[in-house]
Amino acid sequence: MLKIKNLYVSINKNLIIKGLNLKIKKGEIHIIMGPNGSGKSTLSYIIAGKPKYKIEDGEILFNNKIINNLKPDKISKLGIFLSFQNPVEIDGLSMYNFIKSFIKKKNNNNILKNIYKKCEKLNINKKYLSRYFNLGFSGGEKKKNEILQMLILKPKLTILDEIDSGLDIDSLKNILNNIKQYINKKKKKRSLLIITHYTNIINYIKPNFVHIIYDGKIIKSGNKKLIKKIEKYGYNKFIN
Amino acid sequence: MKKEFIKEKYKYGFYTKIKSNTFPLGINKKIIKKISKIKKEPKWFTKWRLKSYSYWKKNIYKYPKWANLRYKKINFKKISYFSKIENKKNKKLIKTFNKLGVPINNKFDKISIDFIFDSISIKTTYNKILKKYGIIFCPLSEAIKKYENLVKKYIGSVVPYNDNFYSALNSSVFSDGSFCYIPKNIKCPIDLSTYFRINNETIGQFERTLIIVEEGGYVSYLEGCTAPIRSNNQLHAAVVELIALKNSKIKYSTIQNWYPGNKNGRGGILNFVTKRGICYEKSKISWIQVETGSSVTWKYPSCILKGDNSIGEFKSVSLTKNYQQIDTGSKMIHIGKNTKSTIISKSICMDNSISTYRGLVKICKNSKNSNNFTQCDALLIGKKCSSYTLPYILSMNSTSRIEHESTISKIEEEQIFYCNQRGIDNDNAMSLIVSGFSMNIINNLPLEFAFEAKQLLNIKLENSVG
Structure with a gap:
């Protein structure tokens, strides 16, 4: 589904990603871990096509199509969803109106029903839909809002950037269960890339692969056992 | 290619070829007398026009320069001050207004519209229903004859002819406009509206609106405007006067979509407007405006809160792009006790445009326990636009409260x-x-x-x- 080949990325002429390779197949769950400043968030932004992030070399392929130069809205439409670490706030725009603006089917009745159903699943109070987008939301509420949008957009590849930050344990469980359910529903078509600091995450979700990213490269890949090692020894063991 | 692009941006920029009787360029006593004569105005009115003209003429070199606006000096000799189409029933008119999306013959649901084309009011719809309630809604030139006493009592009472340079000019040459009278305790069941269209190339538009709401009455009034694309600047200098008597309410909404000039700042309407209302006891005036048009805008819809417990509101959103310039805001003059005013001004500024908020809040000595809240927010898009906030705040007693909030943000x-x-x-x-x-x-x-x-x-x- 996603193939990243020998990727070099710079922002403001600073090279951040330095020769990164990654392959995610349909139905796979990958976890990427790494110390601060190793290029984790940059990786998620560049896949989503964020402006000002410049690809110096290499390729990103999604379903065998090069997406290096695609605009972010086009990338989104191919079925790539990014759950932001720090979602933006938009004053004066209700959450409902925002969500409505990217829903394809314009049947108002069903839209609302559909959103309500998903809110229930995620324990989101319906009142939030009429509130301004993320304004005054707690960290956890913002993350729930991200996942609500994911469930509505039905992406093929979901990237979770620090989904655990700002979430209490119950909310985290709830969110991860919803994501798992979503992936498992059409296992052959949906994949997941989790970017995190949080080693405990394997208690809730079983990855097919775990990678360690450092200095813009993936320096170690393995299965879930790798996380146990990171927990035990820290990143330093792998860096040296 | 480029031409098409601009056309697409301003879809009201077409011109209607229509036979009209347009005055020669220039302004003098003769011209003013001629306007007055065509309109068969009473003598006192002609005199008032001439008095205004003398004042204007005396002050011709004192045109306001304090605004944060740059434009070529207006040559008042190169403007025609009156243009009247020969046949009000010309089919081209119907077509024009259809194209503008305000069909003359197709009645809008619950809106009575007064159509003004260059200097003349073409038609007012829904008249019969309004008559049933005793509401008067007609061209001002008609009201001067039919409801002489009302006009005599109120015209110039809120905006005197010598209030400012452009009000003096307007008072001397204004051609038409809307007159609205709501009788005691009548809530006008439909919205009243005027649609202004400048068509002729050399004409300046000087319309005048007078709205009087008697005790306990209510009216919601809407104003819309467009003009064809021209490479020259055109002048629009209007005066609006609102009189809200005891316990009455007036809501005045404007959507201004004059031609704003092209990408390089050429052409467009120069818009110098004086809008003011007076509030008597427990009455309320709300000004609501959406501004997207004009190359230059100079406009400060204001409220004089004369009566105790009266309320004034000004809510505005403006969007400027290319080389548009806008100097706008509101004046709230608190005279009565326990008066309240709110100013909310939002401006969105793009390209090379300049947007200035200029407002006055004055609480007089006897206006005890009054308060004002002002909020000015600017949203800048791009790197070349600029936004200014210039509040003038004056409180002359210690029991009143004034708040001012201001933000500038970028998308x-x-x-x-x-x-x-x-x-x-x-x-x-x-x-x-x-x-x-x-x-x-x-x-x-x-x-x-x-x-x-x-x-x-x-x-x-x-x-x-x-």
């Missing part, structure tokens, strides 16, 4: 990227963010106007993110 790239990531393209992302920004204002407009205003903002926003 963040993060917000656009976030929207993009959900599959929303740049134009729609901008439109979502801007509509959020201007939401509080647009929601105050009557429903059909709110829809139109949103569309207008969207059209102007297209391609604004590179």
Whole structure:
């Protein structure tokens, strides 16, 4: 589904990603871990096509199509969803109106029903839909809002950037269960890339692969056992 | 190619070829007498016009220079001050207004419209229903003859002819406009509206609106305007006077969509408008405006809160692009006790445009326990536009309260990227963010106007993110 080949990325002429390779197949769950400043968030932004992030070399392929130069809205439409670490706030725009603006089917009745159903699943109070987008939301509420949008957009590849930050344990469980359910529903078509600091995450979700990213490269890949090692020894063991 | 592009941006920029009787260029006593004569005005009125003209002439070199606006000096000799189409029933007129989206013959639901084409009022709809309630809604030139006493009592009472340079000019040459009278305890069941269209190339438009609401009455009034695309600047100098008597309410909404000039700042309407209302005891005046037009705008809709417990409101959203300049705001003069005023001004500024908020809040000595709240928010898009906030605040007693809040923000790239990531393209992302920004204002407009205003903002926003 996603193939990243020998990727070099710079922002403001600073090279951040330095020769990164990654392959995610349909139905796979990958976890990427790494110390601060190793290029984790940059990786998620560049896949989503964020402006000002410049690809110096290499390729990103999604379903065998090069997406290096695609605009972010086009990338989104191919079925790539990014759950932001720090979602933006938009004053004066209700959450409902925002969500409505990217829903394809314009049947108002069903839209609302559909959103309500998903809110229930995620324990989101319906009142939030009429509130301004993320304004005054707690960290956890913002993350729930991200996942609500994911469930509505039905992406093929979901990237979770620090989904655990700002979430209490119950909310985290709830969110991860919803994501798992979503992936498992059409296992052959949906994949997941989790970017995190949080080693405990394997208690809730079983990855097919775990990678360690450092200095813009993936320096170690393995299965879930790798996380146990990171927990035990820290990143330093792998860096040296 | 480029021409087409601009045309597409301002879809009201067409010209109607129609036979009309247009006065020779220039202004003098003869011209004024001639206007007055064509309109068969009473003598006192002609005199008032001439008095205004003398005042204006005396002050011709004292035109206001204090505004934060740059434009070529207006040559008043190169303007025609009156243009009247020969046949009001000309089919081309019907076509013109159809094209503008305000069909003359097709009755709008619950809106009575007065159509003004250059200097003349063409038609007023829904007259019969209004008559049933004793409401008068007609061209001002008609009212001067038919309801002479009302006009005599109120015209110039809120905006005196010598109030400022442009009000003096307007008082001497104004051609037509709307007159509205709501009798005691009558709540006008439909919205009243005037649609202004400048068609002729050399004409200046000087219309005048007078709205009087008797005790306990209510009216919601809407004003819309457009003009063809011209490479020269055209002058528009209007005066609006509102009189809200005890316990009455007036809501005055404007959607201004004059031709704003082309990409390089050539052409467009020069808009110098004096709008003011007076509030008697427990009455309320609300000014709501959406501004997208004019190359230069100079306008300060104001309230004189004369009566105790009266309320004044000004809510405005403006969107400027290319080389548009706008110097606008409000004046709230608190005279009565326990008076309240609110000013909310939101400006969205793009390209090379300049947007200035200029406002006066004055609480007089005897206006005890009064308060004002002012909020000015500016949203800047791009690197070359600029926004200024110039509040003048004066409180002459210790029991009143004045609050002023002001913010300037930029549309963040993060917000656009976030929207993009959900599959929303740049134009729609901008439109979502801007509509959020201007939401509080647009929601105050009557429903059909709110829809139109949103569309207008969207059209102007297209391609604004590179």
